[in-house]
Amino acid sequence: MASSYFSKSKALIMQNLKSRKFLTLGFVNRTSSVTTSQFPPHLIKTISFPPLPARNYESSSRINSSIAFARCFASVSGGRGAHTATSVSDDVDQFCTESPSQEVDFPGGKVKFTPKLTFTSKTIEERVPCYRVLNENGDLIIDSDSVEISKELAVKMYTDMVTLQVMDTIFYEAQRQGRISFYLTAIGEEAINIASAAALNINDFVFPQYREAGVLLWRGFTLQEFANQLFGNKYDYGKGRQMPIHYGSKKLNYITVASTVATQVPHAVGAAYSMKMEKKDSCTVTYFGDGGSSTGDFHAALNFAAVMEAPVIFFCRNNGWAISTPVRDQFRSDGIVVKGNAYGVPSIRVDGNDVLAVYSAVHQARKMAIQEQTPVLIEALTYRAGHHSTSDDSTKYRSLDEIEWWRGDQNPVKRFRKFIENKGWWSEEAESEHRSNIRKQLSQAIQAAERVEKPSIGDLFSDVYDASPKNLREQESFLRKNIEKHARDYPTDVPL
Amino acid sequence: MSKQTYEEPYLNFSIFIKGDRHQVVVLTIRRLWSTSASSSHLAADRKVLKPLRVKGEKMWGFIRQEVGARGLSALVSGKYVQSLRPVAATMRHYSSATKEMTVRDALNSALDEEMAADPNVFIMGEEVGEYQGAYKISKGLLDKYGPERVVDTPITEAGFAGIGVGSAYHGLRPVIEFMTFNFSMQAIDHIINSAAKSNYMSAGQINVPIVFRGPNGPAAGVGAQHSQCYGAWYGAIPGLKVLVPYSSEDARGLLKAAIRDPDPVVFLENELLYGESFPVSAEALDSSFCLPIGKAKIEREGKDITITAFSKMVGYALKAAEILEKEGISAEVINLRSIRPLDRDTINASVRKTNRLVTVEEGFPQHGIGAEICASVVEDSFGYLDAPVERIAGADVPTPYAANLERSAFPQIEDIVRAAKRVCYRSVPMAATA
Numbered sequence: 001m002a003s004s005y006f007s008k009s010k011a012l013i014m015q016n017l018k019s020r021k022f023l024t025l026g027f028v029n030r031t032s033s034v035t036t037s038q039f040p041p042h043l044i045k046t047i048s049f050p051p052l053p054a055r056n057y058e059s060s061s062r063i064n065s066s067i068a069f070a071r072c073f074a075s076v077s078g079g080r081g082a083h084t085a086t087s088v089s090d091d092v093d094q095f096c097t098e099s100p101s102q103e104v105d106f107p108g109g110k111v112k113f114t115p116k117l118t119f120t121s122k123t124i125e126e127r128v129p130c131y132r133v134l135n136e137n138g139d140l141i142i143d144s145d146s147v148e149i150s151k152e153l154a155v156k157m158y159t160d161m162v163t164l165q166v167m168d169t170i171f172y173e174a175q176r177q178g179r180i181s182f183y184l185t186a187i188g189e190e191a192i193n194i195a196s197a198a199a200l201n202i203n204d205f206v207f208p209q210y211r212e213a214g215v216l217l218w219r220g221f222t223l224q225e226f227a228n229q230l231f232g233n234k235y236d237y238g239k240g241r242q243m244p245i246h247y248g249s250k251k252l253n254y255i256t257v258a259s260t261v262a263t264q265v266p267h268a269v270g271a272a273y274s275m276k277m278e279k280k281d282s283c284t285v286t287y288f289g290d291g292g293s294s295t296g297d298f299h300a301a302l303n304f305a306a307v308m309e310a311p312v313i314f315f316c317r318n319n320g321w322a323i324s325t326p327v328r329d330q331f332r333s334d335g336i337v338v339k340g341n342a343y344g345v346p347s348i349r350v351d352g353n354d355v356l357a358v359y360s361a362v363h364q365a366r367k368m369a370i371q372e373q374t375p376v377l378i379e380a381l382t383y384r385a386g387h388h389s390t391s392d393d394s395t396k397y398r399s400l401d402e403i404e405w406w407r408g409d410q411n412p413v414k415r416f417r418k419f420i421e422n423k424g425w426w427s428e429e430a431e432s433e434h435r436s437n438i439r440k441q442l443s444q445a446i447q448a449a450e451r452v453e454k455p456s457i458g459d460l461f462s463d464v465y466d467a468s469p470k471n472l473r474e475q476e477s478f479l480r481k482n483i484e485k486h487a488r489d490y491p492t493d494v495p496l
Numbered sequence: 497m498s499k500q501t502y503e504e505p506y507l508n509f510s511i512f513i514k515g516d517r518h519q520v521v522v523l524t525i526r527r528l529w530s531t532s533a534s535s536s537h538l539a540a541d542r543k544v545l546k547p548l549r550v551k552g553e554k555m556w557g558f559i560r561q562e563v564g565a566r567g568l569s570a571l572v573s574g575k576y577v578q579s580l581r582p583v584a585a586t587m588r589h590y591s592s593a594t595k596e597m598t599v600r601d602a603l604n605s606a607l608d609e610e611m612a613a614d615p616n617v618f619i620m621g622e623e624v625g626e627y628q629g630a631y632k633i634s635k636g637l638l639d640k641y642g643p644e645r646v647v648d649t650p651i652t653e654a655g656f657a658g659i660g661v662g663s664a665y666h667g668l669r670p671v672i673e674f675m676t677f678n679f680s681m682q683a684i685d686h687i688i689n690s691a692a693k694s695n696y697m698s699a700g701q702i703n704v705p706i707v708f709r710g711p712n713g714p715a716a717g718v719g720a721q722h723s724q725c726y727g728a729w730y731g732a733i734p735g736l737k738v739l740v741p742y743s744s745e746d747a748r749g750l751l752k753a754a755i756r757d758p759d760p761v762v763f764l765e766n767e768l769l770y771g772e773s774f775p776v777s778a779e780a781l782d783s784s785f786c787l788p789i790g791k792a793k794i795e796r797e798g799k800d801i802t803i804t805a806f807s808k809m810v811g812y813a814l815k816a817a818e819i820l821e822k823e824g825i826s827a828e829v830i831n832l833r834s835i836r837p838l839d840r841d842t843i844n845a846s847v848r849k850t851n852r853l854v855t856v857e858e859g860f861p862q863h864g865i866g867a868e869i870c871a872s873v874v875e876d877s878f879g880y881l882d883a884p885v886e887r888i889a890g891a892d893v894p895t896p897y898a899a900n901l902e903r904s905a906f907p908q909i910e911d912i913v914r915a916a917k918r919v920c921y922r923s924v925p926m927a928a929t930a
Contacts, residue, residue, distance in 0.1 A: 205666065207662070236699075237699060237701065238697070238698065238699045239699035239700075241696060241697050241698075241699055242697055246697075248698050248701055248702070249701075250698075250701040250702070255665060255698075255702065256694075256697060256698040256701065256702060258689065258690065258697070260685060260689050260690070263658060263685065263686060263689065263690050265658075266654075266655055266656075266657075266658025266659045266661075266662060266686075267658055267659070267661055267662030267665060267690065268662055269658075269659050269662060270658065270659035270660055270661060270662025270663035270664070270665070270666070270668075270670075271662045271663060271665055271666035272662075273659065273662075273663050273668075274662075274663040274666035274667060274668045275666065277618075277644060277668070284662075284666075296652070296654050296655075297654055297655065297658055299652075299655075300650070300652035300654055300655025300656075300658070300659075301655060301658065301659070303650055303652070303655070304649070304650060304652070304655050304656070304659055307650065308647075459699075462700070463695050463696045463698075463699055463700045464695070464696050464734050464735050465695070465735065465737075465759045466695065466703060466757075466758040466759050469790075469837055470837075471837065471840075
């Protein structure tokens with residue numbers, strides 16, 4: 001890390017100051033005086049210290065450093081040319097004629113020199129390829145690496161994808177009917193939800209954004225439990241504290257959804273660090289979108305995870321849209337996969353509408369994260385086939401044709417259905433039976449959830465702190481007295 | 497035989513005077529534990545009979561020490577003579593073995609002990625490891641506990657605050673250091689939205705036993721972006737606890753309490769106090785020592801006027817009280833110790849006794865701590881006030897750098913003295929002279 005390099009190079013300087021006559025090079029003196037000055041440390045955030053090669057000066061420095069000195073004035077290599085002057089020992093006047101070095105040591109490792117003045121390109125010549133196992137017709141692509149899955153697993157994945165799709169449709173309608181205040185669908189991203197969850201273990205902590213209800217569904221959250229949260233009734237595990245779709249379940253290791261974008265990404269890294277310290281056979285997974293990858297939290301988290309070697313899987317759902325912002329207005333890089341690469345995180349791009357590709361990638365990523373103790377980034381390309389939420393009408397900023405095309409054969413549910421039907425594991429009858437079954441369960445769940453009473457007044461004041469503080473207890477008793485005294489000013493359907 | 501009793505939050509002090517000669521002092525120290533930390537070795541009563549010298553006169557003193565669970569009231573002292581061991585902070589002139597300790601060492605020892613006691617406690621921040629801490633608060637800890645538990649971070653407050661919160665979600669107990677709380681603004685979303693509100697928003701499923709600590713408020717000549725006081729901002733957030741130590745004992749006791757607390761705690765220190773030495777009692781040096789969160793301390797008893805202060809301003813208020821003493825005004829100085837929860841009871845009890853209040857803080861005046869204290873006193877003790885409450889705060893300007901300007905931008909001892917006199921109607925109000 002930077003601070004340890006600083007101390008190493010500082011030690012080296014002090015060593016050389018004692019052994020050689022460095023004092024003539026004002027460079028070193030000046031900088032060392034800066035570091036020991038009266039400046040409060042927090043004002044010196046960058047180390048303005050010329051980097052020294054961390055190697056033995058005695059033998060080879062004469063040759064290499066003097067050549068470096070010569071080269072640095074001959075060509076403008078890297079802009080650090082002036083600073084390498086300090087690597088020159090007192091043999092400034094001796095120019096050797098032995099073979100020049102092709103690389104130089106800087107903090108961070110050796111780099112090759114180039115005499116060419118070229119910048120890396122702005123336009124992307126070739127995009128990172130996308131891993132895919134099934135084609136649009138549900139056929140396995142020849143030679144594709146993938147994990148074998150059993151019939152039970154495939155059917156469970158498919159039925160959960162259908163459940164998710166039906167659940168999203170019906171709850172969306174419920175919002176349109178005014179029964180719940182808000183809803184957000186995962187239409188088009190069912191494969192991401194279910195297949196990634198299927199490849200994980202229940203002990204892997206999930207840090208979701210908000211479009212991953214399918215992960216909870218896979219882990220066992222029931223339709224009734226979903227409905228309870230949406231209606232904010234007294235059975236809601238969130239005690240009516242959160243707006244709809246902010247599910248959370250301690251039992252299922254699914255951290256409560258927070259509205260703040262991408263704050264869950266560094267949280268996942270911290271929790272992964274905790275798992276690393278406990279040497280657990282589990283990792284954390286965090287989901288975010290193409291928009292979330294613009295936040296400061298995303299960059300800090302990726303950078304940090306690489307440095308800490310934390311076992312975390314970063315799953316980016318690149319669905320092309322952040323509300324009305326298309327990816328072209330979000331970033332100009334080649335998606336998010338290259339960003340992972342830039343931070344030193346092993347990354348892969350997968351077809352997010354392909355169940356088997358997502359499953360295999362997450363399966364492998366989990367193994368890597370735990371066995372090698374490394375973060376992994378998966379960018380799943382997909383399409384947000386629904387509106388951003390019930391507060392959005394996406395036809396205002398994108399064409400209906402585009403939406404319809406993605407709802408067609410590209411749809412992950414349809415593609416996987418073709419695969420399992422081809423295998424003989426599914427049929428039309430099973431499909432309609434399952435769908436009507438789910439629809440029935442959902443309408444029952446909604447009706448039941450609507451009828452259940454809301455959380456009691458006591459839940460307004462609990463859980464602010466671990467133990468209830470005096471001022472809140474006073475406020476609660478004051479409120480209760482008020483309700484008793486002025487009952488007609490308070491709603492009758494709120495239990496006390 | 498006459499008896500005078502003084503009540504303090506965790507101390508009962510009774511003097512029995514018989515004639516002019518023999519005096520017996522009885523001290524009952526009541527310790528309130530704020531957490532379920534280990535306390536088995538702090539057993540029940542300990543009786544130690546000890547001869548003491550008070551102003552040259554020999555007298556017998558007894559100490560009774562009692563450990564009570566949270567919420568228990570103090571035992572009524574004075575029924576019978578008991579063992580006494582003076583608590584250094586209130587009885588400085590006693591010459592029993594009290595050590596001096598800088599605030600820096602107090603914090604360092606508190607961190608060290610808590611990390612030794614609980615393997616889940618770890619420190620994270622910029623320069624906390626190899627550099628031994630930007631202000632040397634975490635000196636020696638990297639060598640002792642290794643890089644897994646003393647983590648040097650890249651420069652991203654938002655990043656490492658978020659990571660700390662995430663690790664707390666999973667059961668670790670991070671102590672996150674901000675080089676100064678001015679930099680905490682980069683991380684404030686995580687402090688408030690991810691830490692403070694989590695227990696509530698998750699309905700108790702996610703608790704966040706995290707401590708955010710670092711220097712707060714002005715130092716000396718560091719300019720506007722390094723001098724703001726954040727007590728009022730964080731003090732407004734439900735779900736957070738905000739502590740403001742002054743002395744070394746405060747620093748030790750409150751930091752230990754903060755680390756053991758299951759709720760997120762914002763721990764506001766002061767850079768200029770790091771090097772200051774304070775006497776600490778042997779009790780405070782014990783590794784299980786812990787101060788209750790939410791209790792203020794009456795640093796100096798008085799009867800004419802109450803001065804509330806926190807952090808560095810406590811020192812100023814005490815000096816102002818000495819000056820006022822010479823002018824015949826007896827000032828009671830309250831060291832808040834905790835901004836959230838604010839100890840309204842102690843403040844109000846004091847105002848009901850003295851009938852006048854001056855609040856002192858270094859932060860900006862609008863929406864500051866003094867405003868909250870003033871409102872609290874007006875709500876609870878309006879009838880007892882003999883004069884309007886005076887608030888002393890920093891100037892309503894971003895802090896300037898030049899030494900003379902900076903001095904004018906923050907309360908000085910003379911400002912406190914003048915305000916105290918105004919509140920006693922002993923000098924012409926500033927408005928009248930304008």
